[in-house]
Every structure is written in structure tokens, then in C-alpha cells.
Amino acid sequence: MQMTEAVKNAGVVGAGGAGFPTHVKLNTKAEYFLVNAAECEPLIETDKYLCRTYARQIVRTAVRIAGHLEAKHAVIALKEKYSREIGALSEAIAEERADLKIFRLRPFYPAGDEQVLVHQVTERSVPERGLPLDVGCVVENVGTVLAVSDALEGMPVTEKFLSVTGAVKTPVMFRVPIGTPVREVLQKTGGLPGQYAVILGGPMMGKMLTEERDIGQAVVTKTTGNLLVLPKDHDLVRRTLMPREKMIRRATAACIQCRMCTDLCPRYLIGHEVYPHRIMRNLWRQPDVTDEKEFERCFGSAANCCNCGVCEMFACPMGLSPRKMNEYVKELLRERGINPVRSLNPGARRAVDYHRIPTERLIARLGLTQYVSHSLPDLVRLDPEEVMVPLSQHIGKPAVPVVSAGDRVKKGDLIAEAAEGLSANIHAGVDGVVEGVTADSIRISRREE
Ligand code: SF4
Ligand code: SF4
Structure with a gap:
């Protein structure tokens, strides 16, 4: 099977940004293939965890993607201070004898912005409102590369790695089914402030949720890479709430x-x-x-x-x-x-x-220094009783449900098909029964009726 077809079937979308469908991005040729492992925003741990834990898989798949793109240069870019991750990747490159270079970025914000990254590595500036491909580059987040690796083995996107950081007892890495309630993830961190807000993503560009109701309705999607918890009286929360x-x-x-x-x-x-x-x-x-x-x-x-x-x-x-x-x-x-x-x-x-x-x-200016942790977060797996899977977790049209209330589904089953045009497939993250299908989401419960 062609790489783009496998990636399309698996419902892979950009894991580190707005969720651009990956099969569309890979349906091209390019001079450079860049793996973005810069962990752009402060207080996010996910890319680092993936580089330390899955270095060989990342290296192997990056080389395959570069081959598919007929790229002359395959590069993985991460900050020079990530010495453990650079060590793990260097070892994997040597073991695989991979034609993949490591590019060490200075630790600045926003080193992981796609266009800044392209300029750092190639010294080329992407046109205004353009794409890296306009200057011969395809950029994929390290989490997306891992999802492509699974797709090539026939495994769809059903789970998401994400870190939970900020005002929690200790930062935690989670691996959870897509559609897991954010509140359930937060409750497993063991120690939240009395009154808190949560940012889906990082402190600079993430989406801030301050109301109980909004936090209660939020779920983990294919693009959720981090949850940053802050006390509700933190200055960042106050600024967000200013009319x-x-x-x-x-x-x-x-x-x-x-x-x-x-x-x-x-x-x-x-x-x-x-x-x-x-x-x-x-x-x-x-x-x-x-x-x-x-x-x-x-x-x-x-x-x-x-x-x-x-x-x-x-x-x-x-x-x-x-x-x-x-x-x-x-x-x-x-x-x-x-x-x-x-x-x-x-x-x-x-x-x-x-x-x-x-x-x-930047961390000091944001008032986040107290939340910087130098310990390596442990991985926690979560198996929620119920998931609420949004039909729009990507750029483009929402996926179209192919299941109905009462259907039994297995983890990995297709539950919503990519719409005509720009869209992406969606699969069940758990075994269970479809409890409801709306215009926005599909609810699946593990509970037997
Ligand atoms: S948010 Fe401000 S600094 Fe960033 S691109 Fe826009 S104008 Fe420039
Ligand atoms: S005062 Fe602030 S908004 Fe005005 S020019 Fe200076 S930096 Fe920009």
C-alpha cells in the first residue's frame, strides 16, 4: 500500500498544531524533510518523552518518509539543551545507519514555529501566508511521525500522548484514548489547586478554559499535546479574561x-x-x-x-x-x-x-518559573469508561459518522469517514457501545446496557 493511502486510512493528522491531514501534506515531493521535535512552547514535555522513548521508531520512519518525498535532506530539529533526547536519537541514527541529521536549535521561543524552524535549518523564508513546501520543505511534528509509523503497520490513530504540567503535584505523561474527558485526566494527577484554569496546549498559544462547564466538556483530541493547569488568580488567566x-x-x-x-x-x-x-x-x-x-x-x-x-x-x-x-x-x-x-x-x-x-x-516573564520541573515524568495509561470523540479534530471538513447509536465497536474500528475534500478518518479509541451520534461527536461507552 502507498504511504499516503496508509496514512489516510489511519486518520493521521498533524499532532503538534492545527491538525492538517497528513496524507495531503505527504502527497508531494520535497527537497527537505524536517521533523519538528523542538517542543515550541514552555512547560510541555510530550515531544521530549517521545524522542527518549521511541527514538528508533522515529528515526526509521523519518527516513521512510524522506524516501517517499524523494527528499535530499532529512533532518530532526530539537533544542540543543535536550541532551538526553539528542543522545537517544544519535544512538538510534547510528544503530539504523540512517541518513538523518540532527539540527540543534538554540533554546528560544518560538523555535518550533514551522516557518521559523524552516528558516533556522535552511535559511529560507517561507512566503507570507505560504507553506514550507513553497521553499521545498515538508515539516512534520515528531508525534505525527510516530503516528505514520503506526499507520504503516496498519494501526489507526486511537490514542494520544500528552503531558500535564503547571500547578499539579508533579508533571505526568499520559497515554489516553482519543475523546477522553480532560477532567478525568486532570483528576489522575493527584493534586489540583482549589480554583483552577486549564490551557489546552502551551501558555503562549494554547486555548484557555476558565469555566467549570467548559473544562467539563473538553476532551482529548488528536492535537492535544499538553494540559497546563494554573491557579485561577494567575496573571495569565486574568489577562485572558480581559474584555x-x-x-x-x-x-x-x-x-x-x-x-x-x-x-x-x-x-x-x-x-x-x-x-x-x-x-x-x-x-x-x-x-x-x-x-x-x-x-x-x-x-x-x-x-x-x-x-x-x-x-x-x-x-x-x-x-x-x-x-x-x-x-x-x-x-x-x-x-x-x-x-x-x-x-x-x-x-x-x-x-x-x-x-x-x-x-x-520567557518563562520568568510569564510567571511560570515555579512550575518548571527537572524530573522526567512517568507514563500513566488511562482507560475511561466513556469517550466523546469530536468529528472535527483536523483542518477541513468534519468526518462523517459511519456508526449509529447501539452499534458495538472495537478499538481501531472506523467510526467516521473523511468527508469529500480536506478531511480525516476517525477511529474508536476503546471497545464499547455507541451511545449517541450528534452533528459534532460520537459517544462511546464501555458500560454494558
Ligand atoms: S502575535 Fe505578535 S509577535 Fe507573534 S506574529 Fe503576531 S504580531 Fe508578531
Ligand atoms: S508600547 Fe507595546 S504595543 Fe506600543 S509599540 Fe511598544 S510594544 Fe508595541
Whole structure:
């Protein structure tokens, strides 16, 4: 069976990001195949765990994928400080006699951003709003590579590795069926704060859940790599809860036009037109800008923002929120039907190598130093009584259910088929009975009726 077909059947999607269907990404040829093991955000343990534990499988599969892509270069990129993981991978490369290079990244944020990673390894800048493939690269997260390895053995994606870190007794690595309730995972960490919020992902780009009801409804999906628990009175939680109107008022009143948000922006540094300071400067007059060209000149650069959070979580000395203002302005651009011109051949700025944000300093700025752990988390397996499997865990159209209430399913059975176009198959993560099928999800229970 072709690699893309096996990967499609298994329902593999990008494990470290938005969940782009992998069979589509691999249906090409490329000069570089890059494995992203950078663990981009602070306080996430998953990629490191996978590199230490499954080094040979990762190396073997990376070489197979590179062969499939006819890539001249196969590279695995991780931070230079991950000495254990580099050791495990180096050993595996030697044992497998693999043509795979290790690229040591400096420990900065966001080293694992796909476009920053491509620039680090190849010194090529991806076009604005473009793809790594535009400069000859395919990038896959290390978790995705492992999922491809399983797919080649005929095993679909049914489980997910994820770390739980932050305000918990000790960080834990979990392996759980897709659809496991987040609350059930958290309860197994042994010691949560009385009042807490949880971030699905990392502190910079993850999705923050603050309400009991939202935490109760959240489940582990194919893209959940980490749960970060924070006390509800933590500054990061307070910032997330600030209403947009207040952010706009603060932006118009307090921005001192120091430009730090632009100068430290990772996308600006690789040559993209991203000017958050200009957006902040013009926000006050936004309702009066009726000329479309002028609107694009003032606000169009928001379209190139990747939402990394550097500007508001690290750069801004006034505690303002340029990222959120970019999100707001993007909505306005869409409403006005403005699609800003994009540069197809950007060149990195001269400051690209010294305007980097050390991860340690970022952690301190975020108020997370107390949650840094130097112990290696143990693996815990969880077998929930019930799973709620979302039909949309990937970019593209939701999958279409192929089971009905009352059906018995076995772990690995196809329960929802990829829709026409961009989509991905979904499989049962547990043996059980289908309790219900809605437009959004399939509920499976192990309990006998
Ligand atoms: S969030 Fe801020 S720093 Fe990040 S890409 Fe957007 S403007 Fe640049
Ligand atoms: S860093 Fe803050 S104060 Fe400086 S220009 Fe940007 S938004 Fe304004």
C-alpha cells in the first residue's frame, strides 16, 4: 500500500498544531524533510518523552518518509539543551545507519514555529501566508511521525500522548484514548489547586478554559499535546479574561510606540510585513478610515500574524495586547473583503539571529518559573469508561459518522469517514457501545446496557 493511502486510512493528522491531514501534506515531493521535535512552547514535555522513548521508531520512519518525498535532506530539529533526547536519537541514527541529521536549535521561543524552524535549518523564508513546501520543505511534528509509523503497520490513530504540567503535584505523561474527558485526566494527577484554569496546549498559544462547564466538556483530541493547569488568580488567566473593549481602550491610551512588538516579532524577523506597532498607533481612528487602500496600509499587516504571542506576552513594556488587536483587525479585514497583497519572496532582517527570546526569560516573564520541573515524568495509561470523540479534530471538513447509536465497536474500528475534500478518518479509541451520534461527536461507552 502507498504511504499516503496508509496514512489516510489511519486518520493521521498533524499532532503538534492545527491538525492538517497528513496524507495531503505527504502527497508531494520535497527537497527537505524536517521533523519538528523542538517542543515550541514552555512547560510541555510530550515531544521530549517521545524522542527518549521511541527514538528508533522515529528515526526509521523519518527516513521512510524522506524516501517517499524523494527528499535530499532529512533532518530532526530539537533544542540543543535536550541532551538526553539528542543522545537517544544519535544512538538510534547510528544503530539504523540512517541518513538523518540532527539540527540543534538554540533554546528560544518560538523555535518550533514551522516557518521559523524552516528558516533556522535552511535559511529560507517561507512566503507570507505560504507553506514550507513553497521553499521545498515538508515539516512534520515528531508525534505525527510516530503516528505514520503506526499507520504503516496498519494501526489507526486511537490514542494520544500528552503531558500535564503547571500547578499539579508533579508533571505526568499520559497515554489516553482519543475523546477522553480532560477532567478525568486532570483528576489522575493527584493534586489540583482549589480554583483552577486549564490551557489546552502551551501558555503562549494554547486555548484557555476558565469555566467549570467548559473544562467539563473538553476532551482529548488528536492535537492535544499538553494540559497546563494554573491557579485561577494567575496573571495569565486574568489577562485572558480581559474584555476586548478594555484592551482597545488601553491600546489607544497607553501605547508609547516603542516598536518592541514589531522588532521582536518572529514573522517580522524572517522578513514578513508584520507591524503590530502601526496597528496600535492607528487603532483610535479605525472607525473613520473609509478608504480601503488606507485601511490596508494601516492594518493589512495583521494578516501575516501567526498568533505566537511574543508581542503581548514578552515584548510590550506597557502590558498591552497587540496580538489580540491583530485578531480584531483581521476580523475587520475579512468584513471589508480586503485581502492584503503578500510578499512571495521575503528576506530575513539583519536582526534575525539576535532578536531571539530565550525560553528561560520567557518563562520568568510569564510567571511560570515555579512550575518548571527537572524530573522526567512517568507514563500513566488511562482507560475511561466513556469517550466523546469530536468529528472535527483536523483542518477541513468534519468526518462523517459511519456508526449509529447501539452499534458495538472495537478499538481501531472506523467510526467516521473523511468527508469529500480536506478531511480525516476517525477511529474508536476503546471497545464499547455507541451511545449517541450528534452533528459534532460520537459517544462511546464501555458500560454494558
Ligand atoms: S502575535 Fe505578535 S509577535 Fe507573534 S506574529 Fe503576531 S504580531 Fe508578531
Ligand atoms: S510594544 Fe507595546 S508600547 Fe511598544 S509599540 Fe508595541 S504595543 Fe506600543
